[in-house]
Amino acid sequence: MAKIYISSTYEDLKKEREAAAQAVRRLGHTTIAMEDDVAADKRPLDKCLEDVRNCDAYIGIFAWRYGHIPKGHKRSITHLEYEEAKKAGKECLIFLLDAKAPWPVEKVDKGEAGEKIDRLRSQLQENHTVSFFANYGELSGLPIGRISHRLLSMRQ
Numbered sequence: 001m002a003k004i005y006i007s008s009t010y011e012d013l014k015k016e017r018e019a020a021a022q023a024v025r026r027l028g029h030t031t032i033a034m035e036d037d038v039a040a041d042k043r044p045l046d047k048c049l050e051d052v053r054n055c056d057a058y059i060g061i062f063a064w065r066y067g068h069i070p071k072g073h074k075r076s077i078t079h080l081e082y083e084e085a086k087k088a089g090k091e092c093l094i095f096l097l098d099a100k101a102p103w104p105v106e107k108v109d110k111g112e113a114g115e116k117i118d119r120l121r122s123q124l125q126e127n128h129t130v131s132f133f134a135n136y137g138e139l140s141g142l143p144i145g146r147i148s149h150r151l152l153s154m155r156q
């Protein structure tokens with residue numbers, strides 16, 4: 001059984017994160033996410049990054065919010081989690097909200113944060129074969145084959 005870290009911005013992607021977690025658990029794996037132990041705004045960044053280092057694979061779910069930038073850092077927690085997974089050589093499964101998918105305007109960052117999420121999404125597409133989704137149902141349905149293929153090989 002593999003430990004899979006699921007990363008996303010917190011409030012805007014709750015349904016999407018839960019759909020991905022259900023898909024992973026159906027395969028017999030354990031999920032780890034920032035909000036699992038304590039409320040997201042109270043869990044230290046160091047613990048999140050440690051969890052990423054200790055996982056077997058990383059799933060990143062990205063829409064149009066960059067996320068919270070902790071004091072003393074230049075990148076959001078979500079961005080830092082991704083970088084930690086990459087640095088630790090973890091298998092990264094990346095899911096991006098399709099640009100044509102309907103999405104509430106209040107869940108879209110503007111200005112500097114909007115520019116940062118645009119750059120991060122571009123970086124993810126350059127570094128990975130990404131899967132696009134239009135709604136949370138697709139994270140529990142359509143990408144399941146891709147998740148299964150990679151994660152089943154981790155089964156012990």
